[in-house]
Amino acid sequence: MTAFDDLMAYQRQTEALAQVAGRLGWDQETVMPDGAAGQRAEEMAALEGVLHARRTDPRLGEWLAAAQAPDAVGAAQVRQIARVYRRTLKVPARLAEELAHLTSLAQGIWAEARAKDDVAAFLPTLERVVALKREEGAALAQGGDPYDALVDDYEPTMTGAEIGAMFDRMRPRLVALRAAVLGAEAPKGLVGRFDGEAQMALTRELATVFGYDWNRGRLDKAVHPFSSGSGHDVRITTRVSEVDPFNCFYSTIHEVGHAAYEQGIDPAYALTPIGQGASMGVHESQSRSYENQIGRSRAFTGWLYGRMREVFGEFGIADAEGFYRAVNRVHAGYIRTEADEVHYNLHVMMRFDLERALIRGDLAVADLEAAWNDRFRADFGVAVDRPSNGLLQDVHWSCGLFGYFPTYTLGNVYAGCLTKAMRAALPGLDADMAKGDVSAATGWLRANLQRHGSLMTPRESVQAACGFAPTEGPLLDYLEAKFGDIYGL
Incomplete structure (x- = not known):
């Protein structure tokens, strides 16, 4: 197998795990029992830890350096993997897991606060989310605009x-x-x-x-x-x-x-x-x-x-x-x-x-x-x-x-x-x-x-x-x- 083949085989497993994480999120918003919120937050954080580790594995850097894409489709695959690899390396694993854990809990806290029209019940959690996102934005921006770095997650190259x-x-x-x-x-x-x-x-x-x-x-x-x-x-x-x-x-x-x-x-x-x-x-x-x-x-x-x-x-x-x-x-x-x-x-x-x-x-x-x-x-x-x-x-x-x-x-x-x-x-x-x-x-x-x-x-x-x-x-x-x-x- 070539470096490109190794890269794509590895990435396929990462993409499959990311889909599992998405399915946990769907379940949480639709049919998960309310009492499962705390455990689900731990599950999401654990899975995010696994994904972060895979997306920063040193072998990715080696494969990316050696990979020769066979065609335009392969080149696009390499471009996307390299982009995520570079971004993920900038974010500490501790921060990624903490964000996954907190935002999983925060969704339930928000839903309850919304149902009761109680802003005060949600603001302490939101304050923690904002603090972590500011930290993430600063880590990604590396001296640039942290908001631009966060926008790039959803609309690459846009500022x-x-x-x-x-x-x-x-x-x-x-x-x-x-x-x-x-x-x-x-x-x-x-x-x-x-x-x-x-x-x-x-x-x-x-x-x-x-x-x-x-x-x-x-x-x-x-x-x-x-x-x-x-x-x-x-x-x-x-x-x-x-x-x-x-x-x-x-x-x-x-x-x-x-x-x-x-x-x-x-x-x-x-x-x-x-x-x-x-x-x-x-x-x-x-x-x-x-x-x-x-x-x-x-x-x-x-x-x-x-x-x-x-x-x-x-x-x-x-x-x-x-x-x-x-x-x-x-x-x-x-x-x-x-x-x-x-x-x-x-x-x-x-x-x-x-x-x-x-x-x-x-x-x-x-x-x-x-x-x-x-x-x-x-x-x-x-x-x-x-x-x-x-x-x-x-x-x-x-x-x-x-x-x-x-x-x-x-x-x-x-x-x-x-x-x-x-x-x-x-x-x-x-x-x-x-x-x-x-x-x-x-x-x-x-x-x-x-x-x-x-x-x-x-x-x-x-x-x-x-x-x-x-x-x-x-x-x-x-x-x-x-x-x-x-x-x-």
Whole structure:
């Protein structure tokens, strides 16, 4: 065997163990008994210790130095292994295990605090998480910006400065669009109760419509919907509100976007470094385009309107056009995951600024709730009424996912570019989607982006699919055209 062969054989075992760690996380968020939290934290820390040791094994350095990739795919594999090896060497094993242990416990503490609207019960744990993430960021940055080092975990080669500059360019057009929309007459929303079991039956149908492979996945409920796994085991979750079925349906479609990406990667890449999404931003481009550009389109919502009437009977919306407007109704709500397309990126921008300040030490955890509430009132014009609608609404910081939030808007930006290219390639798309057939759209995304996994860098992946370098322009143009039409601007 060559050095390249040895490297890939070793890495395959590491990737398999990482999938086991992911499965433990899925179990914790879905079916694990509450009393198992302490033991699960130890299990996660132990497994993280094993993974850290494998990712820093001195043999990796020797194999990387000697490996001769046989082709472009092999070169991409080596690039990904080398990247993780260099990063992991900078983080002490003690810190990696401590983070795994604490964030496993923190998720349960956050969930309980959220249920009780008790910020004080969560802040001491969050303070410890932030301290460890600052330490990790400093270790990775080695004198550079620690927040940039954390962002690189989720969006390789992207920096906080680049993200901030993009957000600064986007904000004026988003704020102007929001002002115009909120100044117009709002369409009628849904009113009534929608049986939870009926929602789950229809949401499973929607997952199938969007191409989810049930032979390699399953759907469960969670406090915060997510997707987990890759290759032949990719699981999704959703949640149910009997007064808001859109929460269930579009959470499911969103997570199917993530899952379809992982299920759509070339099977030859399974359990290898490139056998997963190129970045969280590219991942979000799939989930957001499935959810919004496809799932909230006039064509598809026309079909969904018919299915909802068949399942739930009359629910106060007179026709498909009124339903389309209800699905895309703009309102200044508290919750990011329930936000309309106009407000969504403003939620992300707020979190980006707050977490960047936390990691840099410019904002203390003790002052975070006040900073959140002040910023929310300034950005959205309303006061936060309770912590579960404010600081406690997102799971990310309890998991230590600092640097993750901006990838949501990067995903929207990428989705805008991909949709522009897809629409140009598929002029008859709306006719199919009006029949509940989105396979042309999902097939285009699979063929042009999903199948490649991490073969290319994030921006290269999007550019190869679109034919042009990603920029925020197509997203903003799409939003202004869509909501200008809906609101008669």
